[in-house]
Amino acid sequence: MKGIKIVVLAKQVPDTRNVGPDAMKADGTVNRSVLPAIFNPEDLNALEQALRIRDQYEGSTVTVLTMGPGRAAEIIREGLYRGADDGVLLTDRAFAGSDTLATSYALTLAIRRLEPDLVLGGRQAIDGDTAQVGPQIAEKLGWPQVTYAEEMHFENDRLVVRRRLERGVETVSAPLPLVVTVNGTAPACRYRNARLVMKYKYARTDTELQAENADYIAGSRPLVRITEWGTEAVGADTEQLGLSGSPTKVKEIDNVILQSKEAKQLTASDRDIEALVRELLESHTIG
Amino acid sequence: MANFYTDNRDLRFHLNHPVMRKIVRMKEMDYRDRDQYDYAPHDYEDAMDNYDRVLEIIGAICADVIAPNAEDVDHEGPEVVDGRVRYARGTQENHEALTKAGVIGMNFPRRYDGLNFPMVPYVMAAELVSRADAGFANIWGLQDCGETILEFAADELKEEFLPRFNRGATAAMDLTEPDAGSDLQAVQLKAHYDETRGTWMLNGVKRFITNGDAEISLVLARSEEGTTDGRGLSLFVYDKAEGAVTVRRIENKMGIKGSPTCELVFRNAPARLIGERRMGLIKYVMSLMNGARLGVGAQSVGIAQAAYGEARKYASERKQFGKTIDQFPPVYEMLTLMRVRIEAMRSLLYETARFVDIYKAWSFISEERKLEKEERDDLKSNTRLADIYTPMVKLISSEWCNSIAYDAVQIHGGAGFIKDFPVERLYRDARITSIYEGTSQLQVVAAVRGVTTGGYLAQMREYEKTELRPELEHLRRILITLTDDYEKRVAEVVAAGNNELTDFHARRMVEMAANIIMGHLLLQDAQRDASFTTSAKLFVSLAVSENRTRSEYIKGLEEKELGLFKVN
Numbered sequence: 001m002k003g004i005k006i007v008v009l010a011k012q013v014p015d016t017r018n019v020g021p022d023a024m025k026a027d028g029t030v031n032r033s034v035l036p037a038i039f040n041p042e043d044l045n046a047l048e049q050a051l052r053i054r055d056q057y058e059g060s061t062v063t064v065l066t067m068g069p070g071r072a073a074e075i076i077r078e079g080l081y082r083g084a085d086d087g088v089l090l091t092d093r094a095f096a097g098s099d100t101l102a103t104s105y106a107l108t109l110a111i112r113r114l115e116p117d118l119v120l121g122g123r124q125a126i127d128g129d130t131a132q133v134g135p136q137i138a139e140k141l142g143w144p145q146v147t148y149a150e151e152m153h154f155e156n157d158r159l160v161v162r163r164r165l166e167r168g169v170e171t172v173s174a175p176l177p178l179v180v181t182v183n184g185t186a187p188a189c190r191y192r193n194a195r196l197v198m199k200y201k202y203a204r205t206d207t208e209l210q211a212e213n214a215d216y217i218a219g220s221r222p223l224v225r226i227t228e229w230g231t232e233a234v235g236a237d238t239e240q241l242g243l244s245g246s247p248t249k250v251k252e253i254d255n256v257i258l259q260s261k262e263a264k265q266l267t268a269s270d271r272d273i274e275a276l277v278r279e280l281l282e283s284h285t286i287g
Numbered sequence: 288m289a290n291f292y293t294d295n296r297d298l299r300f301h302l303n304h305p306v307m308r309k310i311v312r313m314k315e316m317d318y319r320d321r322d323q324y325d326y327a328p329h330d331y332e333d334a335m336d337n338y339d340r341v342l343e344i345i346g347a348i349c350a351d352v353i354a355p356n357a358e359d360v361d362h363e364g365p366e367v368v369d370g371r372v373r374y375a376r377g378t379q380e381n382h383e384a385l386t387k388a389g390v391i392g393m394n395f396p397r398r399y400d401g402l403n404f405p406m407v408p409y410v411m412a413a414e415l416v417s418r419a420d421a422g423f424a425n426i427w428g429l430q431d432c433g434e435t436i437l438e439f440a441a442d443e444l445k446e447e448f449l450p451r452f453n454r455g456a457t458a459a460m461d462l463t464e465p466d467a468g469s470d471l472q473a474v475q476l477k478a479h480y481d482e483t484r485g486t487w488m489l490n491g492v493k494r495f496i497t498n499g500d501a502e503i504s505l506v507l508a509r510s511e512e513g514t515t516d517g518r519g520l521s522l523f524v525y526d527k528a529e530g531a532v533t534v535r536r537i538e539n540k541m542g543i544k545g546s547p548t549c550e551l552v553f554r555n556a557p558a559r560l561i562g563e564r565r566m567g568l569i570k571y572v573m574s575l576m577n578g579a580r581l582g583v584g585a586q587s588v589g590i591a592q593a594a595y596g597e598a599r600k601y602a603s604e605r606k607q608f609g610k611t612i613d614q615f616p617p618v619y620e621m622l623t624l625m626r627v628r629i630e631a632m633r634s635l636l637y638e639t640a641r642f643v644d645i646y647k648a649w650s651f652i653s654e655e656r657k658l659e660k661e662e663r664d665d666l667k668s669n670t671r672l673a674d675i676y677t678p679m680v681k682l683i684s685s686e687w688c689n690s691i692a693y694d695a696v697q698i699h700g701g702a703g704f705i706k707d708f709p710v711e712r713l714y715r716d717a718r719i720t721s722i723y724e725g726t727s728q729l730q731v732v733a734a735v736r737g738v739t740t741g742g743y744l745a746q747m748r749e750y751e752k753t754e755l756r757p758e759l760e761h762l763r764r765i766l767i768t769l770t771d772d773y774e775k776r777v778a779e780v781v782a783a784g785n786n787e788l789t790d791f792h793a794r795r796m797v798e799m800a801a802n803i804i805m806g807h808l809l810l811q812d813a814q815r816d817a818s819f820t821t822s823a824k825l826f827v828s829l830a831v832s833e834n835r836t837r838s839e840y841i842k843g844l845e846e847k848e849l850g851l852f853k854v855n
Contacts, residue, residue: 191348194341194389194402198326201340 003059009121042122099246104136109234138179292346313648353419370533372500386455399449417589422545478508499549522567523558531556542715587688594695675737685720750807
C-alpha cells in the first residue's frame with residue numbers, strides 16, 4: 001500500500017481532570033488561568049493510531065492540526081516530540097469565540113489545503129465534551145466517518161475499525177478519504193522521544209520568534225518553523241467564524257453545588273431499618 | 288501527572304551541581320556535535336535543559352508504566368520456554384516504552400545513536416527506574432555493557448553493536464560460573480580459536496547470569512589453554528542471533544523477580560574478541576564492574592527512596608491511640624533518619640558519578656589529542672577518586688538501602704509482613720544489593736585501599752577548605768574532630784603491620800571515612816541550598832555516634848585478641 005497522508009486534529013484544553021477549588025469563576029465559566037493547558041487526552045489516542053499507521057506504511061506522514069491562540073503552538077511541539085512529522089497552527093483573532101460549527105468550518109478549510117487521505121481526531125475534548133467537531137468536518141468534506149474507534153488496520157485499501165459502543169463493539173470498514181474519531185479506550189499514546197524533544201524544543205511559529213526576539217539560539221543549525229495559518233491562508237469567510245459564525249448561544253448557566261444535607265443518621269433498631277426499607281421501596285430504589 | 292523525576296526536588300538539585308559545567312563541556316568537546324546532529328546541544332544551558340527534559344520523560348514512564356507494573360512482574364516473573372527467556376508481560380511493556388522514548392544507550396556518542404549524556408544524568412535515570420522497579424532496573428541498566436564495548440572493542444565491533452542498543456537490544460555480562468563467584472580468576476568457560484571458521488568459539492556453562500538471554504552478551508572466558516588464573520581470561524562479545532547458547536534454567540529468587548537470572552550452556556558459540564587477549568579480567572571486567580557497582584549504588588538509592596515513600600505514606604494514614612503513628616517519637620525518628628541517610632547516600636552517589644564523568648571524559652579526549660600536564664593530573668586524580676569512591680558508594684548505599692527497607696517494613700507493622708503492601712517486595716528486592724556485583728565484604732577489600740593509602744583522608748582535608756556559611760561552621764568543626772580521630776585509629780591499625788588486623792577493622796575504617804565524607808557533602812549541599820541544613824545537622828550527630836562506636840571498638844581490641852574470633 002502507498003504511503004498515507006494523515007492529519008491529526010488536536011486541541012489544547014484546560015486540564016479539567018485535576019480540578020481544584022478555583023477551577024470555576026463566580027460566573028460559572030472555566031477559569032482557564034489556573035488549569036494547566038494540555039493536549040486533549042483523546043486526541044493523544046488519535047495521534048498514537050496515526051503514528052502506528054505511519055510506522056507501518058512507508059511514505060506515510062502525520063501532520064498535527066490545531067486551532068487556537070498562539071500558545072497552542074505547544075500542542076504542535078508536543079506532537080513533534082511524540083513522533084509527528086509536522087504541524088499546522090490555525091490561529092487568527094477571527095477564530096475566537098467559535099462554537100463547534102464555526103470551528104469545524106475553519107478546520108475543514110485547513111484540511112482541504114492539506115489534502116490528507118485520513119483525518120484522525122479524539123472523540124471529544126474534555127472542556128466542551130460535545131463530540132461534534134469530527135462528525136461536522138466529515139459532513140463538510142463529504143467524506144465517510146467512523147466514530148468511537150479503538151482499533152484500526154487496513155484491509156485492501158479499506159480501513160477496518162473496531163468501534164467501542166455503549167453495549168458492545170462493532171467492526172466496520174470504510175474507504176479513504178475518511179474521518180475517524182478515536183475513543184479513550186484506544187491504546188495510550190507513546191511517550192515523548194528523547195531525541196525528538198532535543199531536536200524540536202526550539203520549533204517555533206513566526207509569531208513566537210518575533211515575541212522572543214529570536215536570538216536565543218546560538219548554534220548555526222536552522223530553526224524548525226511551525227506553520228501558522230490565518231483566515232486568509234485557508235480562504236475563510238470571516239462571517240462564518242467566531243461569534244458571528246456560531247449559532248450556539250449560552251442561554252443560562254446554573255451553578256450546581258452538591259451538598260451533603262441529604263444525609264440521614266439511622267440507628268440499628270428494627271424500626272429504623274424497617275422505615276428505611278419502606279422508603280427505598282417507595283422510591284423504587286430497590287424492589 | 289505523576290512523575291518520579293519532578294516529584295523529588297533533590298534530583299534537580301544534584302543535576303545542577305556547579306561541577307556539571309566542566310563535565311558537560313568536556314563530554315560535549317566544546318559542543319562540536321551541534322552542526323552535525325540536530326539534537327546536539329549548542330551550549331551548557333542547552334545541554335542541561337536536554338538532561339532535564341529527558342529525565343522528565345523517564346520520570347513519567349517510571350510513574351505511569353514501570354511502577355504500576357512492578358507488582359504483577361514480581362508475581363508473574365519471567366519463564367524459560369524452549370531454552371529461551373520469556374519476560375513477564377509488564378517487563379516487555381516497560382522495555383518497549385523506554386525503547387520508544389529513545390533512552391537506551393544514553394552515554395554513547397551520537398555516532399553510535401547514543402545521546403552522549405554524562406554519567407550524572409544516566410545514574411539519575413538509573414535511580415528513577417530502580418525506584419519504580421528494582422528488578423527491571425537491571426535489564427535497563429545492562430546498557431552499561433555498551434560502555435565496555437565503546438571503551439575497549441575495535442571500531443568495527445562498536446559500529447556493529449552499539450547502535451543496536453538504542454533500537455532496544457538488551458545486554459548481559461556473563462561472568463559468574465558455578466565455581467567462580469567472588470573469585471572470577473577461577474573462570475573455566477573455554478574459548479578456542481577455530482582456524483577453519485576464523486572465529487573464536489565458546490564452550491561451557493555460566494551461572495547466575497542476570498538477563499542471560501540478552502541479544503548482546505559480554506562473556507568472560509579462558510582463552511589461554513593451561514592457565515589457571517586471571518591472566519588467562521579474555522572478554523568476548525556474543526550475539527544471540529548465533530543461536531548457540533541456551534538457557535538451561537532460571538533461578539527462583541527471593542527478590543528482583545522480574546530480572547531473569549540464568550544458567551547458560553554455550554555449545555560452540557561463535558564470539559568476537561574484545562580488545563586484547565588476556566586482558567579480559569584484569570582490565571575490561573574491572574572497568575565493567577566499576578560501572579555495575581555505581582549502578583547498584585543508584586539502584587540502592589532508588590529502592591531506599593521507594594521504601595521511604597511507602598513508610599512515610601503509611602505512617603501518615605495509620606492511626607493508633609487516636610493519632611497517626613508518625614506523631615510518635617520512635618516512628619518519626621525512624622522516618623527522619625531514613626530521609627537523612629537517603630540524602631547522604633544520594634550526595635555520595637552523585638559525587639562519585641562526577642569523578643567518573645571527569646576521568647572518562649579525559650580518557651576519551653586523550654584518544655584524540657595529547658593531554659596537557661594539568662589535564663593529565665586531573666585525569667589521574669579523578670580516576671583515583673572514582674576508584675575509591677565507587678566501592679564506598681556500593682557498600683554504604685546497599686547496606687543502608689537494606690536497613691531502610693527493614694525500617695519501612697517495621698513502620699507498617701503486621702501489614703508490612705503481608706503481601707498487600709509494596710513494602711514487602713521492596714524489602715526482598717533490597718536484599719540482593721549488598722550481595723551482587725561484589726558483596727559488601729568485597730567492596731571493603733577494594734575500598735580499604737582508600738583508607739591505607741590516605742586517599743580518603745586527603746579528600747576529607749580537601750572538603751574542609753570549602754566555603755561555608757557561619758551557621759554551618761560548628762558542624763564542620765565536629766567533622767574535623769572526627770577526621771582527626773579517624774586518622775589516629777587508621778595510623779594505629781596500619782602501624783601494627785598486621786594485614787589480618789587491617790582486614791579485620793577494614794569495614795569499620797571505611798564506614799568511618801564514609802560518614803565523614805557524607806557529612807562534608809551534606810554541608811556543601813546545605814551551603815548551596817539552606818533546606819539541607821537540618822539534614823546536615825542530623826547526619827553529623829549520627830556520624831559522631833557511629834564513628835565513636837567504631838573508634839572505641841578499634842581502640843579496645845588488642846591485636847592478640849583477634850584469635851578469639853577465629854572459628855575452629
